[in-house]
Amino acid sequence: MARYGMALDYKNCINCKACEVACKEENGVELGAEKHRIWVGGNNPEGAWPLLDMASASFLPSQCQQCDDAPCQEVCPTHATYYDENGVVRVDADKCILCSYCMNACPYDARYVDERTMTVDKCTFCSDTRLARGETTTACQNTCPTKVRTFGDLDDPESEISELLRTRDHFSLKAHLGTKPKLFYLT
Amino acid sequence: MCYNTHMNIIETSRRKFLQGSVSLCIYATSALSSPWQTTKTSNKKTTDTPYLCNMCRNKCAGYARVENGLITKLNPNHNFPKSRNMLCPKGNAGIQAIYDEDRLKYPLIRIGNRGDGQYKRATWDEAYEYIKEKLVKIIDEQKDNRSTIAYCNGEGFNKDEYIKFFGSKLGSANFLDEGSICLNTKLGATQLTIGDVGEMDVAGSDYMIISGANRYESLITPDSVDMIHSKQKLVVLDPRCTVTAIKADEYLPLYPGTDLAFCLSMMYIAFKEELYDKKYVNEQFDDFEKLKAHILSQKYTPEWAESKTHIPSQKIEKITREFFAASNPLYYLGRRSVWSQNDFQLRRAMVLINALAGSVNRKGGIIFGQPIKLNDEEINEPLYNNAEGRFDLDGIVYGSQKGGSWLNFREKVVSKTAPYPVKAMFIRKHNLMQNMPNIAKTKKMLEMMDLVVVLDTMPSDTAMMADVILPECTYLEREDMVVSFNRLEPSLALRNQVIESLYESRSMQDILKGLGKKLSVPLFHVSAKYDEDLQDSIKEDGLHKAFVEGGYDMAELYGYNTTQRNKRLITKQFGKEVYNSLKEKGVWYPYMDEQKELFNDFYEYYPPEKRFYTIDKKYRVNAYLKKLEKAGFDAMPTWHKYYDFNLHEDEFRVITGRYVTTTQSATANNVMLKDFEKENYLWINNNNAKRLGIKTGDSVVVMSSVSSIVIKANPTNKIAPNVLWIPHGFGIDSQEMTNAYAKGASDNMIIEDKFEKIYGCATMHETNVTLRKL
Ligand code: SF4
Ligand code: SF4
Ligand code: SF4
Numbered sequence: 001m002a003r004y005g006m007a008l009d010y011k012n013c014i015n016c017k018a019c020e021v022a023c024k025e026e027n028g029v030e031l032g033a034e035k036h037r038i039w040v041g042g043n044n045p046e047g048a049w050p051l052l053d054m055a056s057a058s059f060l061p062s063q064c065q066q067c068d069d070a071p072c073q074e075v076c077p078t079h080a081t082y083y084d085e086n087g088v089v090r091v092d093a094d095k096c097i098l099c100s101y102c103m104n105a106c107p108y109d110a111r112y113v114d115e116r117t118m119t120v121d122k123c124t125f126c127s128d129t130r131l132a133r134g135e136t137t138t139a140c141q142n143t144c145p146t147k148v149r150t151f152g153d154l155d156d157p158e159s160e161i162s163e164l165l166r167t168r169d170h171f172s173l174k175a176h177l178g179t180k181p182k183l184f185y186l187t
Numbered sequence: 188m189c190y191n192t193h194m195n196i197i198e199t200s201r202r203k204f205l206q207g208s209v210s211l212c213i214y215a216t217s218a219l220s221s222p223w224q225t226t227k228t229s230n231k232k233t234t235d236t237p238y239l240c241n242m243c244r245n246k247c248a249g250y251a252r253v254e255n256g257l258i259t260k261l262n263p264n265h266n267f268p269k270s271r272n273m274l275c276p277k278g279n280a281g282i283q284a285i286y287d288e289d290r291l292k293y294p295l296i297r298i299g300n301r302g303d304g305q306y307k308r309a310t311w312d313e314a315y316e317y318i319k320e321k322l323v324k325i326i327d328e329q330k331d332n333r334s335t336i337a338y339c340n341g342e343g344f345n346k347d348e349y350i351k352f353f354g355s356k357l358g359s360a361n362f363l364d365e366g367s368i369c370l371n372t373k374l375g376a377t378q379l380t381i382g383d384v385g386e387m388d389v390a391g392s393d394y395m396i397i398s399g400a401n402r403y404e405s406l407i408t409p410d411s412v413d414m415i416h417s418k419q420k421l422v423v424l425d426p427r428c429t430v431t432a433i434k435a436d437e438y439l440p441l442y443p444g445t446d447l448a449f450c451l452s453m454m455y456i457a458f459k460e461e462l463y464d465k466k467y468v469n470e471q472f473d474d475f476e477k478l479k480a481h482i483l484s485q486k487y488t489p490e491w492a493e494s495k496t497h498i499p500s501q502k503i504e505k506i507t508r509e510f511f512a513a514s515n516p517l518y519y520l521g522r523r524s525v526w527s528q529n530d531f532q533l534r535r536a537m538v539l540i541n542a543l544a545g546s547v548n549r550k551g552g553i554i555f556g557q558p559i560k561l562n563d564e565e566i567n568e569p570l571y572n573n574a575e576g577r578f579d580l581d582g583i584v585y586g587s588q589k590g591g592s593w594l595n596f597r598e599k600v601v602s603k604t605a606p607y608p609v610k611a612m613f614i615r616k617h618n619l620m621q622n623m624p625n626i627a628k629t630k631k632m633l634e635m636m637d638l639v640v641v642l643d644t645m646p647s648d649t650a651m652m653a654d655v656i657l658p659e660c661t662y663l664e665r666e667d668m669v670v671s672f673n674r675l676e677p678s679l680a681l682r683n684q685v686i687e688s689l690y691e692s693r694s695m696q697d698i699l700k701g702l703g704k705k706l707s708v709p710l711f712h713v714s715a716k717y718d719e720d721l722q723d724s725i726k727e728d729g730l731h732k733a734f735v736e737g738g739y740d741m742a743e744l745y746g747y748n749t750t751q752r753n754k755r756l757i758t759k760q761f762g763k764e765v766y767n768s769l770k771e772k773g774v775w776y777p778y779m780d781e782q783k784e785l786f787n788d789f790y791e792y793y794p795p796e797k798r799f800y801t802i803d804k805k806y807r808v809n810a811y812l813k814k815l816e817k818a819g820f821d822a823m824p825t826w827h828k829y830y831d832f833n834l835h836e837d838e839f840r841v842i843t844g845r846y847v848t849t850t851q852s853a854t855a856n857n858v859m860l861k862d863f864e865k866e867n868y869l870w871i872n873n874n875n876a877k878r879l880g881i882k883t884g885d886s887v888v889v890m891s892s893v894s895s896i897v898i899k900a901n902p903t904n905k906i907a908p909n910v911l912w913i914p915h916g917f918g919i920d921s922q923e924m925t926n927a928y929a930k931g932a933s934d935n936m937i938i939e940d941k942f943e944k945i946y947g948c949a950t951m952h953e954t955n956v957t958l959r960k961l
Binding site for chain 2: 012014015016017018020021022024025026027028029030031032033044045046047048049050052054057059116128129130132133134137139141142143144145146147149150160
């Protein structure tokens with residue numbers, strides 16, 4: 001039993017998309033640009049060449065925020081969306097009826113429809129693939145050239161992520177909504 | 188590198204992001220319809236095979252997971268110093284290259300016209316037989332001039348072995364590789380200026396300037412990774428605001444082809460203000476005073492450089508002072524495509540700036556290091572008296588004796604000014620129909636051949652020009668010979684075989700073995716007809732002995748398979764433990780047991796005190812190259828008026844580059860990577876676009892003196908006015924590449940085939956075009 005979370009040193013992200021591909025290959029996510037559990041958003045620099053405001057440019061890797069208080073779980077009529085023993089928000093394919101309530105409820109736009117399993121799917125922190133085999137990293141964390149992501153147990157004070165969150169400032173996305181994400185963006 | 192400001196306004200919605208992005212919003216409407224899908228990995232443990240990636244030139248190390256005979260996942264291998272425990276998007280999408288439905292599956296023999304894609308399936312023996320008959324005829328007609336067979340290779344692995352087969356054994360002098368359409372000016376400039384091509388120690392540098400090299404989108408390991416983790420100050424010059432520019436501490440937008448003016452001015456300031464490392468200069472430089480007098484007398488002032496580059500003079504002064512004040516400054520030399528006529532002297536200026544700062548053979552500079560030398564597998568080379576020399580370096584001052592000059596070669600063949608006809612070509616993993624400027628001319632060259640043989644994994648545009656197509660297996664289906672990597676933290680790495688080869692594809696070694704067996708005797712008889720020395724030895728020793736001792740057995744190297752050869756070679760030179768490490772971990776280097784995790788799966792490899800930052804080596808810095816002067820060229824970096832960026836209002840300069848998800852045209856058909864960039868978009872300055880009434884997604888016609896293309900526009904503030912950026916690797920013409928065919932446009936359709944005369948390298952950024960909305 002653990003409480004898994006992820007810290008993202010997002011300023012190191014170079015928008016290379018390795019994490020997106022690794023996630024798709026590991027978790028058998030369907031092909032197609034609209035089918036993804038993980039993505040990189042961001043802003044282009046403002047201004048006119050050559051006077052570009054470089055500070056306005058950024059990349060922001062994102063995915064399901066693994067909310068501790070998840071709107072998607074709250075609205076699911078069949079309890080297909082549930083918390084597993086490690087606090088990871090998961091979806092039970094057998095129970096999902098594709099009502100798409102969760103898609104609308106999620107403030108982070110983190111869900112998509114998997115047309116092969118007919119499930120409104122999402123990031124699982126590789127729970128049924130890598131973690132199930134006893135591995136300690138997610139596919140996206142492992143492959144990242146600049147090691148943006150630190151994955152680990154928030155309840156373990158010795159873990160790398162706990163140490164990071166103790167020593168570095170961080171913020172959550174849309175913190176005002178009270179969803180209590182377990183993804184932390186390091187500043 | 189450090190990051191300047193904290194971002195407040197951040198776009199978090201994926202849907203919104205999709206709408207705002209040129210390329211992604213296009214696919215949102217059209218789902219891909221590939222039969223191949225991803226396979227979820229299981230919850231079972233597996234023993235994974237260490238391999239080396241081949242999706243680009245980096246050769247990162249990975250572990251392949253195989254379940255029920257199917258590769259389900261590729262993961263980074265943390266043991267390899269060079270790749271720093273990462274795989275990029277292309278590396279991860281390697282699975283889709285293996286299981287690409289469009290792969291070349293069987294040997295094919297052409298039945299239609301060149302280029303129309305009509306082939307019949309053949310057995311390997313039929314294919315070899317076909318090649319034999321044609322070759323015997325050609326070489327006979329050419330009276331045993333073996334150089335009538337040109338051969339080329341665009342893949343790093345197995346290249347030397349390929350050269351052994353066609354160069355040493357078959358006897359042709361005409362080998363061509365990607366160097367003259369990539370980085371030979373940089374290699375040559377470094378070699379000629381400091382006596383060695385060296386390696387750049389990015390991790391050790393505290394201040395780095397990059398001209399144009401887009402290290403965060405064209406990833407080079409370990410450089411790209413080290414840039415993010417080191418605390419250096421990063422300055423980027425580029426006409427285009429790339430990801431590398433966005434990540435830099437300072438981005439200096441400039442006009443294309445004017446980087447040399449910036450470098451000249453850096454030298455001017457360094458001389459004027461005596462910023463250079465005097466001790467180093469005294470000890471190492473030849474002709475320092477000549478260089479100094481030249482730069483000062485030419486008055487390459489910051490104001491002058493501003494007028495050429497568009498970079499404010501105070502900026503140039505500030506950067507120069509910071510650079511020379513840093514402890515370990517590095518002017519990054521870049522790699523790929525030569526940009527313009529001044530490229531050799533541009534790269535030389537960069538080397539000289541490093542040398543003036545003392546950043547040679549020391550931490551954070553250009554290091555010489557100590558690569559691990561692998562023993563050569565010796566073979567018996569026949570002598571062919573009638574084989575003529577190469578001609579592609581005629582008129583080139585230096586040039587690479589190994590890989591030659593593609594554009595000069597093609598020009599001489601097409602214009603029939605070569606000293607003898609080239610009648611056949613063997614092309615391995617080298618997409619000639621996409622990789623060099625002026626595709627029409629390449630087509631013409633191939634049409635002139637009596638025999639074109641292509642060894643490849645995909646039905647590329649070049650494969651469609653072949654008479655015989657030999658399907659090579661992909662990198663995960665074969666073992667390759669051990670390779671030595673790097674100089675600062677040298678290591679050996681081995682590409683192990685992950686799965687059996689699919690369909691009827693074969694490794695290059697097996698293909699050459701089969702060809703060798705088929706060709707050796709018949710071609711020997713052709714030589715016996717024309718070669719008097721051979722006739723003598725036949726008379727003296729008899730046919731059999733003359734054949735064996737003369738080295739005419741072309742399959743000599745292939746008495747053992749690659750696994751056996753590796754075992755023999757590695758065990759003999761390094762011992763059993765090294766061999767076992769290469770088999771089990773894919774990698775070996777001396778301090779492997781001490782490898783340390785620094786944080787979050789990021790490692791330290793060599794202990795710092797064991798790295799080869801500085802070695803005992805005698806070398807001089809050659810500021811003045813007399814041979815160039817004699818040949819009528821600049822002996823020192825010099826600006827000429829025609830380097831100026833000076834265009835009419837309605838004229839545009841084309842520059843090229845690539846997306847992070849593409850490796851030239853090699854990834855064009857990859858169904859996973861296509862999700863990111865289905866076609867390429869032309870970057871055009873937003874104000875230019877506005878004036879021309881061009882909006883995002885509009886099709887535009889781009890016309891050069893060579894040809895024209897139609898491509899969709901991406902108006903952006905991230906590119907200089909009157910400059911167009913065309914991402915390379917699109918506009919595939921082969922209908923057999925079903926995911927790539929006719930998607931986007933090819934830059935090389937319209938880039939003019941000019942080349943510089945120092946190394947014979949194609950100058951890719953010198954084409955001016957006009958454009959209009961379709
Ligand atoms: S792999 Fe890392 S650097 Fe690349 S896009 Fe993902 S988070 Fe960013
Ligand atoms: S981010 Fe969205 S999908 Fe993920 S737990 Fe929160 S509400 Fe659910
Ligand atoms: S950079 Fe990417 S494509 Fe190139 S070798 Fe490494 S993982 Fe493979």
